Structures are given as structure tokens and as C-alpha cells.
């Protein structure tokens with residue numbers, strides 16, 4: 001079949017919930033993807049910040065193959081070794097005390113919300129608590145995750161959503177303070193807003209909220225689904241600040257392509273939170289995904305990926321500064337580590353499409369941001385190639 005035929009047949013079979021780029025991807029190697037016609041693409045999107053190790057990492061593939069031969073699923077009614085190891089490794093790098101593995105990011109958010117509500121319920125002896133979330137946030141597409149997502153366009157058709165959510169402005173401590181009531185049990189935000197347009201939280205905001213939470217026994221929930229797992233140069237973005245969340249979420253690069261997420265918490269929260277009967281999942285944390293998480297964490301440690309990100313992101317950031325300087329319709333550059341955004345006055349969808357013609361994959365965020373979230377293994381030569389291809393597009397668009 002040729003490419004157009006594949007696309008037509010996919011469009012006939014799949015529910016049309018995405019306007020997809022006309023690309024039929026076939027295989028990946030390192031930082032590159034290849035389509036069914038054999039065309040090569042330099043990938044600065046990494047399957048939306050998932051493929052941190054790039055494509056076809058030998059050690060990762062071997063771990064998955066071995067686990068497929070051994071055991072893929074048991075349910076959570078029993079113990080299994082890979083998930084026990086994955087949990088220990090996750091707690092070690094996060095500094096959390098207890099973790100629950102989910103099947104996706106949205107489900108990790110659902111779990112985090114339930115964990116916070118249960119904590120407040122146990123503490124106060126009654127329900128009816130509130131959570132403060134941020135405008136322009138993104139936490140996923142399930143109903144609970146939508147309830148804390150500050151984007152009217154995503155929410156409207158599905159209202160009423162679960163209640164007890166108040167919205168404040170990201171990086172505006174006073175706007176958060178204004179939403180606090182006697183019922184507030186948690187404050188939730190992305191340490192770096194991703195879909196909203198690549199906005200890192202300021203130190204003043206993060207540390208101000210953490211202090212506020214401590215003072216009022218409000219739980220701080222950080223969504224590290226996109227910005228975690230080494231992407232910002234630390235294992236988790238909150239580790240750039242002098243704070244520790246009470247609950248945090250992870251997903252995306254946690255399994256590097258295997259569907260897995262997690263919510264984790266400190267012992268102080270766990271003591272008053274979810275107990276048998278409160279929460280569950282059939283697939284979540286099965287031996288197959290456990291082996292994936294375990295391999296990802298091992299490889300990241302062995303290859304010193306966070307240190308690598310810290311180094312290479314400086315190089316990428318300089319290139320992007322140069323680009324922002326050179327083209328007057330690129331009005332801003334912001335980001336941290338390998339989570340970078342360029343604000344464009346020209347349509348970002350068109351720019352991303354033109355990049356494909358040059359063999360470069362980039363994605364967008366918000367309405368006017370080109371988002372670069374490459375595999376964490378990129379090297380200077382990949383940054384150079386990206387800049388060359390990207391500039392060819394910018395100079396003709």
C-alpha cells in the first residue's frame with residue numbers, strides 16, 4: 001500500500017479525534033524516525049516527550065523482550081519482582097515514600113486527586129474539600145483530569161465536571177492565596193507548564209506555594225508527567241527548587257513508550273490516604289511495564305542522562321536564542337533543559353508541517369508556541385541539524 005492509502009484507511013477506521021500530520025511512521029533508530037517510504041526524520045518531539053532514550057535502545061529492548069518471555073501480567077492481587085524493583089528505583093530518584101503505578105498520565109492525576117481528597121477526609125472526618133489548579137494547565141483528558149485542566153476549550157462540552165476545583169494564575173502567588181478557603185486540601189500545578197506553552201514555574205511561586213501549603217496543611221501536588229524523568233536536567237523538575245511535593249505524578253518518559261504512569265507521595269500523606277478498597281487498576285504496574293520502568297531508570301542512571309541534558313540543553317538554548325534574535329516573528333524563547341519553546345507570530349501549525357518537508361519533527365504548544373522536546377540523548381550534531389532545517393523553514397514561511 002502507498003502512504004495515502006494507509007492514511008485513508010486509518011481515517012476510515014479510527015475515530016477522528018486528531019488532525020494528524022500526513023506521516024506513516026515505520027521504525028526508529030536513535031534520534032531519528034523513518035516512514036514507510038524510508039524517509040528519515042530528525043525527531044525533536046519524541047512522541048510528545050515520551051521517548052527519552054530515543055528509539056531502539058538495545059538494553060531497553062532486551063529488558064522488554066526478556067520480560068515478554070517471562071511474564072507480562074498477573075493483576076495486582078499478587079506480587080511480582082519487576083514492579084517491586086521499579087517502585088524501589090522510582091522512590092530512590094524521587095525521594096517519595098510510596099508509589100502507585102497507573103496506565104497513563106491522566107490516570108496518575110486521577111489518583112493524585114483521590115489521594116489528596118482521602119488524606120483530607122481522614123484528617124477532618126468529612127468530605128467536601130477543594131483543590132486549587134491553574135489556568136492554562138493541562139492534566140489529561142479523563143473527567144477528573146479535565147476538572148483540573150484550566151482550558152475552557154477542552155472542558156466545555158463535557159461539563160458539569162467534578163466540582164470543588166478553583167482556578168488561579170500560574171506564577172502568581174497572590175492569585176492562589178485568593179482562592180484558598182477552609183475547604184482547600186491541595187494545590188496542583190505542572191512544575192513546567194507543557195501544553196499551555198512551556199512556562200517554567202518561578203522560584204518565588206514554587207517556594208511561596210510550598211510555604212503556604214506547609215503553614216495550612218494543604219498538600220502540594222506537582223504534575224511531573226511532561227517535565228519529569230530527566231527532561232529539565234534533574235530527574236524531576238521540582239528538584240531545581242528548595243521544596244518537596246507531598247504528592248507527584250509521572251508518566252510520558254517513565255516507560256519510554258510502554259504505557260505507564262505513576263503517582264507517588266510521602267509517608268505523611270500515605271498514612272492518611274488510600275487504603276485497600278479505595279483505588280485500583282487491572283493493568284497498572286504489571287510485570288511488563290515494571291520491567292520497562294526499571295530498565296529506563298537503570299539506563300538513565302548508567303548513562304548519566306540528567307548531566308547530559310544539563311550540558312546539551314545549554315547548546316540548544318543558545319541556538320534557539322540566535323534564532324529568536326534573527327527572525328522578528330519569533331517573539332520569545334523560553335524553557336528549561338530539553339523542554340523548549342519558541343513563540344511565533346506566524347501560524348505554528350504551518351511551521352510544524354513545513355518542518356516535516358525538511359525531515360524535521362517538531363510539535364506545538366498552546367496556540368503560538370513551537371515546542372521542542374527531543375529525546376534526551378541528542379548530541380550537538382543533532383542540534384546543528386535541527387537548527388539548519390528549522391531555519392530553512394523560517395526563512396521561507
Ligand SMILES: *Cc1c(COP(=O)(O)O)cnc(C)c1O
Nearest residue numbers: 104105106138139140194225226
Ligand atoms: C500528557 C500530560 C498529561 C496526560 O497524560 P496522558 O498519558 O496523555 O493521559 C498530564 N499532565 C501533563 C503535564 C501532561 O503533559
